[in-house]
Amino acid sequence: MGDVHKFRKPPNGRHHTSQSRQSYLYRPKRRRWTRGQSILVVIGLLLGASLGLKLIGETGFASKEVSFHCGSIHVIDGDTFDCGSTRIRLSGIxxxxxxxxxxxxxxxTPGDPYAATQNLQNLVAAGAVQCRKTDTDRYGRTVARCTSKGVDLSCGQLSAGQAVRRYGFILCL
Structure with missing residues (x-):
């Protein structure tokens, strides 16, 4: 096959030329973060995450929250009910x-609409319903996060398999 082989060592026995070895030796060292900088980054991430979690269930900075109590409730379907004379659409589902x-x-949304309606009726019948307005939809309905006996109605419908997440993100714990 001759004298030429592509993996052969150079005649002087070195693997690197003097130029590549020199650039390797004089390459600037990578700067690492100090402990204080690392702590500040972690604190910033934690504050950002907690603020993000707080805003997930709310409408944001510009809107005003309106909380109200529902006395008489008439369930329309699996995600809508009347709270007195106000039509409520459950947020995020x-x-x-x-x-x-x-x-x-x-x-x-596929599923059994009668089962979804019945499940919402059972949730609101458990106790007093407290709502927090988050928006108004294009039909003029109040979009709200509502609870009954400490159970979020949107999350209750999701956990029972009677609704799907839609129209924004909600956090159910």
Whole structure:
């Protein structure tokens, strides 16, 4: 095969040329963070995460929260009920629609609408319902996070499998 071999050592026995060895020796050292800088970064991440978790269930900085108590409740479907004269849409979820309620051209959430409605009725019947308004939807309904006996109604519908997450993110613990 001849004298030429691509893995052969150079005649002087060195693997590096003097130029590549010199650039290796004089390369600037990588600067590492000090302990104080690392602690500041961790504190910043923790504060950012806690602020983010606080804002997940709320509407943000610009809106004003409105809390109210529901006396008489009439459940419409798995994600909507009347609180006195105010129509409430549960925040962050979508439940299956009763027959005739799904607008033409819209892909509605699959599932049993009667079971979703019954589950919401059971949740609101457990005790007094307290709501916190987060928004108003395009139909003029109040979008709210509501609780009954300490159970978030949106999370209750999700955990029972009667709704899916939609229209924003909610944190259910």
């Amino acid at each position: 979508d439940a299956s629609e009763l027959p005739g309620h799904c607008r033409q051209g819209r892909q509605c």
